[in-house]
Amino acid sequence: MRNWLLGIALGVSVAGSAAQTASQPQSGYERAARATVLHTTNVYVGADPQSQRITTMLPGRELIIEQKSGDWLKVFANTDVQEQREEEIPEFTESEETPPKSGWIRNKGVVGPQTPDGDRILYGAAVIAETAASQPHAPKSAAASAYLLYRRAAEYFPQSPLAGEAEWRSADIRWQIEKADNRTLPSAKEMDPNARPPQYDAALKRIVKQRPGTKYAALAAYDLLDAKLCGDWQGLPKCPQMESEVYEKYASQYPDGPKTAEALWNAAYRQGVLVSMYEVDENRKRVEVATKHAHELVDQLKAKFSSSDYAARGDALIYRIEQGIPIYGNDRD
Numbered sequence: 001m002r003n004w005l006l007g008i009a010l011g012v013s014v015a016g017s018a019a020q021t022a023s024q025p026q027s028g029y030e031r032a033a034r035a036t037v038l039h040t041t042n043v044y045v046g047a048d049p050q051s052q053r054i055t056t057m058l059p060g061r062e063l064i065i066e067q068k069s070g071d072w073l074k075v076f077a078n079t080d081v082q083e084q085r086e087e088e089i090p091e092f093t094e095s096e097e098t099p100p101k102s103g104w105i106r107n108k109g110v111v112g113p114q115t116p117d118g119d120r121i122l123y124g125a126a127v128i129a130e131t132a133a134s135q136p137h138a139p140k141s142a143a144a145s146a147y148l149l150y151r152r153a154a155e156y157f158p159q160s161p162l163a164g165e166a167e168w169r170s171a172d173i174r175w176q177i178e179k180a181d182n183r184t185l186p187s188a189k190e191m192d193p194n195a196r197p198p199q200y201d202a203a204l205k206r207i208v209k210q211r212p213g214t215k216y217a218a219l220a221a222y223d224l225l226d227a228k229l230c231g232d233w234q235g236l237p238k239c240p241q242m243e244s245e246v247y248e249k250y251a252s253q254y255p256d257g258p259k260t261a262e263a264l265w266n267a268a269y270r271q272g273v274l275v276s277m278y279e280v281d282e283n284r285k286r287v288e289v290a291t292k293h294a295h296e297l298v299d300q301l302k303a304k305f306s307s308s309d310y311a312a313r314g315d316a317l318i319y320r321i322e323q324g325i326p327i328y329g330n331d332r333d
Contacts, residue, residue, distance in 0.1 A: 033065035034079075035112030036152045038125045043103035047072035055101045058141050059129060060148025065112075066102070073107045076100055080148075112156065119157035123166055126150040130173070147173040168216040171203035175223050189232045191239055199227060218257030225250060225263075235329075237277045244270035248297070261305035265313055268297035272317050272327035279326070291321055 041057040042049075047069050057063065057077050067074035078100050111118050126149035133142035150170035154163045178199040182188060187195045207220040228246050230239035247267035251260050271294035278286040298314035305311050320327060 033112065034062060034156070035065055035110050035115075036060055036062050036122070036149070037105070038109040038111060038121070038149075041105050041109065043075070043077045043101060043105050045103060047074075047104045049106075051104075054103050055099075057105070058148075059125065059145040060152060062152070063105075063110075065110075068107065069104075071107050072104050073110065074102070074104050076102050077105070111152075119153055119160035119162050119166075122149050122153035122156070123162045126153060126166065126169070130169070143173055143177060147177075164211060164214060164216045167203075167211075168207060168219055171207060171220060172223060175199060175201070175204060175226075179226055187231065191230045191232060191234055191236070193228055193230060196231060201227065215258050218254040218259060221254060222250065222257070222259040222263065233273075233328075235277070237274055240270040240273040240277070240328075243267075244274070244293075251300075255304075261301060261308045261310040264297055264301040264305070265310040268294050268301065268314055268317060269327070271297060272321055275321055276326040276328040280329070294318065294321060 036059075037057050038059055040059065042053045043055045043057060045052045045054055055077060061078050062080040063075040063077045064079050065073050065075055111121055115121065126146045129142050129149060130146035132138055133146060147170050150166040150173070153160070154167035154170060157163055160166075182196050182199065185196065187197070190196070201224060204220040204223050208217045208224070211217045225246055229243055233239040244267045247263040247270070251263040251267065254260055254263075271290045274290040275287055275294065278284075278290060295318060298311075298318050301308075301314045302311045317327065
């Protein structure tokens with residue numbers, strides 16, 4: 001399971017737009033020699049490392065190659081800043097965006113749509129950056145670089161067998177960065193999910209729409225559930241009841257998805273929480289309804305995903321309910 005520390009990327013602005021399909025007319029920009037870099041790259045005034053450095057490109061940032069001279073390339077750097085559509089510009093309080101500038105870079109670590117095995121190179125570099133982001137004291141730009149490198153792999157090589165995974169990982173990283181950012185806000189404790197700032201969801205929705213029936217659509221749809229969940233239940237049954245329904249609906253829409261077992265577990269767990277809440281209120285009728293529903297959900301989980309950890313967790317959940325051990329709140333006697 002991919003697991004990386006998102007906090008290191010907070011405040012790093014990541015933005016983008018989808019590549020146009022081959023059937024659509026392309027602009028002059030899109031026909032240009034687009035490429036990206038695999039390492040932090042200095043951009044100089046001239047083809048000379050002793051000349052003035054005018055800007056820096058981080059891994060995954062895009063450039064347009066204008067001219068080649070020996071071991072140097074004249075480029076228009078950080079051009080992906082210009083790609084942003086209004087609805088895709090993130091609302092970060094701090095920004096590390098560098099305006100596009102023309103200059104010279106060394107011709108090393110530059111990968112474009114014509115690079116042999118470029119899809120594997122970009123994808124591999126993205127995995128390296130994503131792994132680095134999970135380490136203690138990770139580079140501040142690691143997660144953002146992974147996001148951009150995955151995105152380039154999908155955009156430059158749409159027919160690659162890695163394109164679907166790259167597109168999903170790019171969208172997921174950006175989603176998780178913004179999700180972690182939102183958790184630091186006071187609104188994260190509000191019951192109403194609409195109290196939180198909206199997250200950029202166009203990339204995930206695009207995957208759901210354009211890759212129906214694939215595991216990537218199921219994964220993207222699962223991420224999107226975050227926007228429907230309460231920030232804090234505040235001890236009231238409204239949120240776990242609503243969230244249980246959200247997860248159940250997802251499981252019915254994606255019955256064989258990679259996140260379906262987790263969704264069924266989350267739904268069952270929330271029914272267990274409702275049992276505890278209704279016990280406190282001494283509402284026996286609702287206790288019985290929630291208990292029965294928890295059993296039904298765990299039965300579904302065991303029938304379809306018997307070998308998963310979630311099925312075992314379901315057994316433990318039901319045992320606790322039957323033993324009268326609270327699922328929510330203080331479980332000490």
